[in-house]
Amino acid sequence: MINSQLDIFDLKRLQIPKSKHELVEGGKQQQAAIPSSQLATFTPVDRDPVAAIDLTESKMIPELLPLRHERMLASRFSFFRGTAELMEQDLKKQAQSNIPIVISGDAHVNNFGFYASPERQLLFGLNDFDEARIGNWESDLKRLLVSAELAGEENGFAKADLYDLLQLVTKTYRHAIKRANRMTLSDVFYFSFEINNMIRTIDSLGDGNVQMNYHLQKIMKKSQHSNSEEIIQKMGTADERGNLVFKDNPPRAKHLGPILYQQVVAGYKFYRQNAREDVRVLLANFHISDIIRYSVGVGSFGTRCYLILLTGIDGSHLVLQVKEALPLRYNLLNLQVQQAIQNGIQAGRRIVTAQRVLQSSSDPFLASTRFGGRSYYVRQFRDMKGSIKVNKLDFDSFQLYCQVCALLLAMAHTESPTSPMIRGYLKHQKVLDKGLADWSLRYVDQVTADYTAFKKAVEKG
Numbered sequence: 001m002i003n004s005q006l007d008i009f010d011l012k013r014l015q016i017p018k019s020k021h022e023l024v025e026g027g028k029q030q031q032a033a034i035p036s037s038q039l040a041t042f043t044p045v046d047r048d049p050v051a052a053i054d055l056t057e058s059k060m061i062p063e064l065l066p067l068r069h070e071r072m073l074a075s076r077f078s079f080f081r082g083t084a085e086l087m088e089q090d091l092k093k094q095a096q097s098n099i100p101i102v103i104s105g106d107a108h109v110n111n112f113g114f115y116a117s118p119e120r121q122l123l124f125g126l127n128d129f130d131e132a133r134i135g136n137w138e139s140d141l142k143r144l145l146v147s148a149e150l151a152g153e154e155n156g157f158a159k160a161d162l163y164d165l166l167q168l169v170t171k172t173y174r175h176a177i178k179r180a181n182r183m184t185l186s187d188v189f190y191f192s193f194e195i196n197n198m199i200r201t202i203d204s205l206g207d208g209n210v211q212m213n214y215h216l217q218k219i220m221k222k223s224q225h226s227n228s229e230e231i232i233q234k235m236g237t238a239d240e241r242g243n244l245v246f247k248d249n250p251p252r253a254k255h256l257g258p259i260l261y262q263q264v265v266a267g268y269k270f271y272r273q274n275a276r277e278d279v280r281v282l283l284a285n286f287h288i289s290d291i292i293r294y295s296v297g298v299g300s301f302g303t304r305c306y307l308i309l310l311t312g313i314d315g316s317h318l319v320l321q322v323k324e325a326l327p328l329r330y331n332l333l334n335l336q337v338q339q340a341i342q343n344g345i346q347a348g349r350r351i352v353t354a355q356r357v358l359q360s361s362s363d364p365f366l367a368s369t370r371f372g373g374r375s376y377y378v379r380q381f382r383d384m385k386g387s388i389k390v391n392k393l394d395f396d397s398f399q400l401y402c403q404v405c406a407l408l409l410a411m412a413h414t415e416s417p418t419s420p421m422i423r424g425y426l427k428h429q430k431v432l433d434k435g436l437a438d439w440s441l442r443y444v445d446q447v448t449a450d451y452t453a454f455k456k457a458v459e460k461g
Contacts, residue, residue, distance in 0.1 A: 011353075013100050013134055020420045024181070027424020030097055038095035039138055040435025042442035045090045049083070049450035050457045056085050059326065060302030061295075063251045068301040069458050076444075077150040079451045081108060082298040084131050086450060087143060088328065090443075096136045097425055101416035102357045104409075105131030105328070106299070107140040108147030112405045113387035117192070117361040124193045125359050125408050127385070130300065132354030133328055137413050137422050138436075141173055144409060145440040148402045150447065157395050165399050166437035172403045174426045174433075176410030181423040188414050192360035193404075228319040231382055232309070244317075246292040246309060254293045256306075260372070264291050264306055267322065267371030271378045274367040286310035286318055294321075304374065307381055320365065321381040324374060325351050348375040358412040 016023065057065055072082040080087075084106045104111065104126050111128040145166050152162045180188060232244065235253075239245045248255055256264065265288060272280055290309040295301050304324040311317055325347035348368030356362050368377045388401060413419055426432070 010134070011102075014102070014416050014418050016418055020181075023418065023420035024424035024427075027099060027421035028427065029424075030099055030421065031425045031427075031429070034095055034097055036429050036432040036435055039097065040432065040439050041095060042439050043094050045093055045446065047086075047089065049086055049453050052085055052089065053083060053454060056083075057302060061304065064295055064302045067251065067295075068298075071298045071301055073455060073458065075150075075154055076447055076451045077147065077154050078298055079454060080147060080150055080447050081110060082301070083450070084299055087146070087443075088131065088139075090446070091136075091139050091142070097138055097422075099137060099418060099421045099425060100134050101137055101413050101418050101422070102354055103133060103135040103137065103140045104129060104354075104358060104412070105133050105135065105139070107144045107405075107409055109144065109151055109390055109402060109405055110147070110387065112408060113385060115359075115363070115385050117194075118364045119361075121192075121194050121361075122386075123359075123361060124404070126412055127359075127387075129351045129355040129358065130325070131328055132351060132358065140409055140413070141170065141406075142436065142440065142443070144402075144405060145169055145436055146443050146447065149440055149444050151390050152395075152398060153444075155391055155393070155395075155398065157398070161395055163437055163441070165402060166440055167433040168399065169402050169406045170433045170436045171430075172406040173410045174429065176407045177414065177419070177422050177426055180411055180414040181420060183414075188411070190360075191411055193408060193411075228317045228381070231319050232317050235307075236309070243289065244309070244311070245290040246294075246307065248292075252295050256291055256293060261291055263372045264308070264322065267369045267376060268308060268320075268378075270371065271322075271367055271369035271376075274369060275378075276364060276367070279364055279367075283310070285314075286312045289317075296321075304376075319381040320378055322369070322376050322378050325368070325377050326375075346375065348377040351377050357415050360411075 016026075018026065057068070060068070068082070072079045088105070106128055107126065111126060112124065113127040114122050114124050115127060117123050148169060149162055149166060152165065153159075183191075235246055236244050237247045246253065246255070268288065272283055275283065287310065288308060289311040292307050292309075293305065294307045295303075295305055300323070303326060306322040308320045308322060309317065310320065327347055348370065352366055352368045355366060363379045366377065366379045368375065370376060390398060390401065393401060413422060
């Protein structure tokens with residue numbers, strides 16, 4: 001029987017009535033029961049990747065699948081980004097630490113980025129939570145490591161350098177967990193990684209990496225101008241009545257039929273009931289001017305995603321993204337379409353809660369909704385958002401970027417009250433640096449085989 005979304009994300013599992021010292025000791029006990037050598041041992045998997053992808057895509061919009069496949073076939077890394085269900089399924093067959101914390105579930109290097117705090121500071125951290133759940137810390141770390149190897153190979157970096165980098169990423173994660181365990185609960189809760197702090201951290205890790213700081217300064221400048229008005233300038237046009245609306249660009253961007261339009265409107269009204277009180281008051285100044293279906297990303301491409309254009313009483317604009325919240329990918333593999341819809345009705349709440357836990361400061365407009373029998377979450381679209389293009393980095397910059405991702409991942413994991421168990425498990429475990437690097441290289445071979453199989457299937461039609 002498939003667990004419900006509430007079972008998957010039952011926060012009571014994290015409420016263990018023990019002191020920090022007792023939790024650390026519990027982590028040591030887990031280390032004795034499931035040693036690092038087991039976490040580092042790759043257990044071969046036997047499954048049909050194409051069949052698994054077909055099952056996932058059976059819940060998506062058919063007309064978007066050819067473009068989705070085109071994006072996935074761009075490279076092994078793109079394929080890896082679009083098939084979180086495969087790794088989630090495979091991790092269940094590997095040894096697990098069995099230390100429950102809130103995890104991202106999809107912590108690859110491109111799922112970190114910049115976003116605005118409510119105070120309009122530019123922060124850096126995890127930015128995708130569709131696969132978030134209560135799980136094992138090493139699941140996130142392994143996905144980060146595999147993505148670093150794939151992206152690094154795509155950049156043409158030397159295998160020996162990448163092998164050292166993988167070990168450094170795990171070392172950085174271990175040291176960050178150790179550091180966070182010394183912090184007070186309040187310090188952990190209020191921890192944020194503002195962009196200037198990131199620049200100083202990178203300077204302290206390296207020798208004043210000029211290229212990395214150049215990229216950060218460019219992102220800072222660009223992100224400060226990324227808002228709803230800029231989006232409308234790029235994506236908007238005037239209709240026959242002179243009203244501002246979104247441009248059509250099918251199949252990626254497409255206006256809705258009247259029935260679906262009214263469903264999204266109803267979902268927006270329900271969203272306003274779930275939004276923060278101050279946000280509800282602000283939204284009372286706006287009315288809906290247009291709605292469009294607009295697909296984004298790689299893994300999410302093909303799911304139901306809409307943009308709502310709001311116009312204020314002063315003529316200003318706000319663009320909200322309404323994104324379908326599906327059940328976790330590995331559950332999708334075991335569910336028929338209607339079961340998936342029913343099982344995912346609470347998925348929006350799961351994703352919103354996880355984002356608020358794992359990010360140091362979240363979008364004030366973030367809230368869940370539902371309509372048409374499906375679950376969604378709502379957020380601002382591209383508001384001061386930006387990301388580092390890892391394919392543009394030289395090796396030193398790429399290494400520093402991966403270290404920062406490992407640091408931020410550890411800090412996000414530390415938000416869970418069970419996190420002292422991770423500290424106990426990782427104490428005196430330098431051996432894990434090499435062990436997880438070896439595991440990741442074995443899994444890269446699996447991704448390569450899956451990518452080849454998928455490519456052949458698409459070519460056959």
